[in-house]
Amino acid sequence: MSVIIKLLSKFDDSGIRKAKGSFSGLKGAIGAIGIGVGISQITDLLLDSAKAAAGDAKSTKLLNTQLVRNAGATKAQIKQSDKFIEKLSLQTGILDDDLRPAYAKFGNVTGNVTKAQKLLTITLDAAAGSGKSQTKIANAVAKAYDGNTKSLIAMFPELKKSKDVLGDFTKEYKGMAEINADPFMKFNNSMDILKEKLGAVILPLLSDFVDYISKDGGPIDQVSKFLDSFQDPNSDASKMFTDIKNAVKDAFGYVKDFFALFGNGDAMKGFANVGSTLVKMLPALIALKAIMVLASTGKAIASLVTAMGLIQGKNAIPGGGGNTPIVAPTGGGGGKTGIANKVGGFLKFAPMIGVGMGGDITNDINPTTGKTFKQSIADEFAAQNKARKDKATNNIINITVTNADPKATVDAIAKYVKLNGALPSVLTTGKYGR
């Protein structure tokens, strides 16, 4: 009890940081046993445990071999030795891997397991009590046991006058290791031992698994063969990848050709034209939706052709499965710059996709109509142009809808006019108009 008057204070958080360090070690140990951790951490723990167990098994085997050879240890003694090391490690907070070499040394010197254990205990006590190196003390104690006390006395001068150096040495430091043991290290050691025990369970399973995957005809073998097969150009796997590569190449070519149609052979220019058309034209939004819907059905490039027909509003071409236009062409469709002409040109490059559409959009002759797709379109356009010209004076728009209710179509147009005030300009004015 005293009265303290502070004159000047200092700021120094190194002590707190040090304490925090100890606690973070504790946190690591808690994390390692899987308290409040996720699946990945648990798997990490299992692997760590297996690794620790493998290391521990190796170290134990080495010690046991030495004890059998040098100290003539029996199976029971070896079992007891393992327990002794574990207990000592828990009591002193020293890693079992650090204890085994010293223990093996004493086993070698004494030729007796019990004496080796005693010497090891003395060494740990002295190391904890004096703060000197455990290895150095172990060497000195081993020499002292053989009668050469010089190095032990050099390390501990107080033993100079002693008649029983080893006895006095034991008395002086007895129990110091346990008293001075760091509680955090003890806790961490306990966790390590737990991990090793867990690993001892997992290790055989892991070993079996490794045997399974590495046996002849096992997963590793099969994967290796599969990978090797890529080197053979005639193998199925290699052919498959070649096909994929070609398909990608072709698809890119088709896209390029498609946009080139709208840019006088220049794909980039064509893409820009399509873009500007999409932005400018009123039905663009509807068309864009059509593109997305059709594209999502897997009809790819041909769907774009259909959609572009809707965008331009110049004419219509057959849809996915049918071959009848939904809106009559209003002129220009069969001309040099008409969409049908462009589509016809494009379709030369896309026979495979055309077949995929299920309609007669290839150069093949349709067995039903006896015409190619181009001929069908040209005939259809010609017929519709004629009809449009015939009725132009009456200011009537012909709408041909197959398998549709004419009243519903007229109602739809009336609704459009009501909402928008008039029909789309492409239908009412310009060169496509009446």
Next chain:
Amino acid sequence: MASDVVFNAKEIVKALEALEPGMKKVLVREVKFAAKPTISAIKSAIPKVNPFISSVRPVANTRGRLGWGVKVAADTVKPSFKTKASKKFAVTSLVSIVVSSPATALADVAGKGSGAVLNPVTKSYPYKDGSRTHRTTTQGQKMIKHLRSKNASNFVYPAAENSLPMVQAEIKLILERYAAKVNRKLN
């Protein structure tokens, strides 16, 4: 009583010793010397006679472990210079004055409480072969009353207060001087 906070005191002292062995000793001596006026003031304020002794009701035991002048003289006042870090607090005292006699400390703080008895009966404690309790005596209250009547309490801080600002400034200057020395040599 607020005191100024110094940063990197430990590093400064360490560097000083590394630059010129023995400099730390000189620094500590200078700091302690600077604290002398406060120490003298406190010493003179500590009662010369045992304040616990009362002619009215003498305190039974003044020769025990915590007795006046037992083991440690009542007027023992020492300066302290500690650079060691604390595990609990980031800010700790660097230079302080310690009145180390427990009897003096008791006398200094005595009388500050209300004097009310917390429990009229003590907790059970071992006695001979069994255990027993007893009623709380009024001795403590009497002692406090006596100390108050003699104005014998709370003398350490009042004595230090007058000289403290000057001493603090002087110690700070000493530290700054040595810190500058370290900086000059390092740079």
